[in-house]
Every structure is written in C-alpha cells, then in structure tokens.
Amino acid sequence: MAKVGIFFGSSSGVTRGAAELLAEEFKGSELIDMEEDFDGIEQFEDFDVLLIGSSTWGQGDPQRDWVDPLYELSNDQPDMSGKKVAFFGAGDQDKHGEHFVSALGKMHDLFTSLGASAYGFTSTQGYTYEFSLAEREGKLCGLGIDDVNQEDLTQERVSAWAVQLKTEMGL
Ligand SMILES: Cc1cc2nc3c(=O)[nH]c(=O)nc-3n(C[C@H](O)[C@H](O)[C@H](O)COP(=O)(O)O)c2cc1C
Secondary structure, X not given: OOOEEEEEEOOOOHHHHHHHHHHHHOOOOEEEEOOOOOOOHHHHHHOOEEEEEEOEEOOOEEOHHHHHHHHHHHHXXXXXXXXXXXXXXEOOOOOOOOOOOHHHHHHHHHHHHXXXXXXXXXXXXXXXXXXXXXXXXXXXXXXXEOOOOOHHHHHXXXXXXXXXXXXXXXX
16 A cells, blocks of 8 residues: 655644644555654655645745755755655735745645656635746646635645545555
C-alpha cells in the first residue's frame, strides 16, 4: 500500500484542521507538523505520496515552518521522481485577495521541478480573489481553504478533495 505523509505548517490552526481531516480520510497516513515533527528533508523519502499543507503569509509566502525545508530542497535538489504530491492550504481571499493561497503555487513549482508529479488541481469557482500564484490554466494547483470567509465550506471541500486524490492517484 502507498505510504501517505501529510506535512503541514499552520500558524493559527486552519491548515492543521484540514490536515487532520485528511488524516482521517487517508487511513494509515502519517501527520507531520513542520514545527514539531520535521527532522529534515530526508523525511520526504519515507513516503510515496506527499500531501503538502501550508497557509499563505506576507506577500504570498509559505507559512514560516516551511521556510528552511523549502530552502534545503531548492539547494540540495533531491530526486523526487516517482513521488505523487498534492498541495493544500489556508488563505484569505477577501483581505489577501492579491495573493490568495499563493504559497501553493510556489510549493508546486519547487516539488515538480524536483521530479514529483502533482495531483489534485481544483476549480476556482466559488472563490473570489484578484490574483493567485497557485492558479494554473484556470485552476488552482491544489486545494485552497478559507476559514476567514468560507469556514462552512471547508469540511466539504477537504472531503471532496480526498475523494478526488484517491481516484487520481489510484489509491
Ligand atoms: C500578515 C498576514 C498576511 C497574510 N497574507 C496572506 C496572503 O498573502 N495570501 C492569503 O491567501 N492569505 C494571507 N493571510 C491569511 C492567512 O493565510 C489566513 O489567516 C489563514 O487562515 C492562516 O492559516 P493557518 O492557521 O493554517 O496558518 C495573511 C494573514 C496575515 C495575518
């Protein structure tokens, strides 16, 4: 069976909540809080499937616990070919609609540049924002959640995404 690792960075708990919902959907998966449980980029090697979670901060930047790991990845350039990755994370389309969930786009570009295959693109319908680095050919390159403005949709979005990932990844 494919080993699924759910790696998340979350400052106020929103992305963490989504990660925990995903852990319930992917039985046998491992939850890795980037602040508490992350030992180094070798940890990605333990898994076939990486669900990468980060909220967006600053000007479209990944959450702070991802800064060093992402730097190490881009520096060391480990081979990630054969790995299946998908990206999720919280943002605020109203107050930060100039960079809504842009962290997902930055992480997508890095992991795919290392050879990983990205899954779980979603429709932009139902969101209202000006710009996002996560937008690719009219889709978001992962799952955006927004508990500031659309908390009532989060659980449903995460569950639907889990179903989509299982189908796309053949899990
Ligand atoms: C200073 C600041 C900057 C932010 N920048 C962005 C941003 O660029 N894009 C975005 O979508 N959300 C942005 N947000 C919103 C957060 O991503 C949002 O509050 C999210 O729910 C935090 O998730 P977390 O608890 O998982 O860290 C920002 C929030 C703050 C306070």
